[in-house]
Amino acid sequence: VLHMFNAGSRESRSHASVTVTGPQDTVLWRQRVRLQAAGGRETSERLEPIVLSKPGQYVITAVSGAKRAELTLAALRDHSDVPSPKSSPFGAHGGANKAARRAGLSQFRDVSGLTWRWIERKRSQWRYDERVNTYAQHVANGFTCCATLADAPRWAALPGSNVVPADLHEWRRYVRRVITDFAPNVDIWEVWNEPDLKQTFVQHPDKYLAILKATREIQQQADPHSQLAGLCAAGVTDRAFQWMEQEMKLGALQYMDLLAWHPYYHKRPEDGYYLALQRVNKLMDQYGGRKPMIFTEFGTGGVSDWALHIPWTADGWRKYDEGEQAQLLVRQCVLGLAEGAVKLYWYKWAEERIQTGPDTFGLVRADTYATPKLALIAYNQLVWQLEAASLPPTRLTMPAHTQWGYAFDTPQGPVHVLWDVEGQSFVPWPPHTRVLDLWGNVLAHAEHITLSPAPVYVIAM
Secondary structure (H helix, E strand, O other): OEEEEOOOOOOEEEEEEEEEEOHHHOEEEEEEEEEEEOOOOEEEEOOOOOOOOOOEEEEEEEEEOOEEEEEEEEEOOOOOOOOOOOOOOEEEEOOOOHHHHHHOOOEEEEOOOOOHHHHOOEOOEOOOOOHHHHHHHHHHOOOEEEEEEOOOOHHHEOOOOOOOEOOHHHHHHHHHHHHHHHHHHOOEEEEOOOHHHOHHHHHOHHHHHHHHHHHHHHHHHHOOOOEEEEEEEEOOOHHHHHHHHHHHHOOHHHHOOEEEEEOOOOOOOOOHHHHHHHHHHHHHHHOOOOOOEEEEEEOOOOEOOOOOOOOOHHHOOOOOEHHHHHHHHHHHHHHHHHOOEEEEEEOOOEOOEEOOEEOOOOOEOOOOOOOEOHHHHHHHHHHHHHOOOOOOOEEOOOOOOOEEEEEEEEOOEEEEEEEEOOOOEEEEOOOOEEEEOOOOOEEOOOOEEEEOOOOEEEEEO
16 A cells, blocks of 8 residues: 655645566566645555565565655565474574574574573572573474583683683583573584684683583583584684694594584685685594584675665675675585585574664664565575485586586485576576576576576476
8 A cells, every 4th residue: 555645734646656576676567656635634545466476575666756665575485384304404693583483494593692601690690581481482483402602701710811711610510500401492502602713712722622521521411412512613714724623633523513613704605615614624534533514603794775884894805785695695505515514504684783884694684674685585495495405415517617516315306406606507407307596486498407606496397
């Protein structure tokens, strides 16, 4: 419904042009509307209903004279009535809510809620607030939880370190209390968040190892059905690799089930990101054997409104729009799963308005409606296709070196994910297959499939 309010004393007339644009920038509907209102009154015109029949982003634009209004809507497949397997790898940082569940996300990581400095600010005064009930509700809503253990309170920290425990006995007491109380609702315990950025751990890697080993002993006693994740280095940098290698040399891999990592990478992932995944696997092979990886944070920003955007350092050097972010999300996820990742927590669920403008990492916009970005629509389709797939997938031999492809085994049959990092190209393929675009719409094809940086899904019929 289009409304006009006339605040003047005389009758007012106005014309508005309303346009609805759908996926692939297709104009679905256009109408010119005449509005007429008496002084001090409101008038409205009911428009023809439009069915959003395809997954993707829709934009409704109304223009009247020099005034312009725009509303963005997103059409996704509703996943809320479909239970996700606990083995599903797909989640988001800060995304344990109904909207995320409807989109199909089922993995949740809490990085700060159970940290020591938050829940025991004074010795023996435990402050859980509603966290026990909150975690239970997350599980009831279909989420699997990963919780971080970290950060000593001031009274228990090493002088000058702020958060590194001074006494291992006190750390053990904290860990035992938290794991015991939250065991029913936590599947993965992560030991520290980005410890490679803490000078005490960098200069004395044995201190982190002692914390990891102590946590492992307690976790095995108090919650043996859970898994323990360690290392959790920040970024794809030499510093991160040096930190991980230091700890692996000391024997850290024997005290964890999963290797946690934050492989942020803001360029073409088939280059440095892919090589970094292989580098970590080689380190594990060298120092004790491979562990499955979990990316408790990773991601790339996508600007949803350039008019509001003010560059800031966490954007990285390359600025992407929403469509590019969606493509990179799928490619980063597929490459990660192919190289041994089993849980993926995209950073993050929602954009935030900060002093330098909205950050760009989120899956939903920092607007009144938390509008899903294109990245969430693409993530939604990725979940539908691959949440029950066996891991890792098999890499395909492609005709051109710029083409990438992986085959996933799923309960419904094989699903192939294909793309070309450089631009448009073609790959021969049997005609009796369904080809879906990044959002899940069926694409026409004959004996060749058109590839681009936007991955497509190829499914046998």
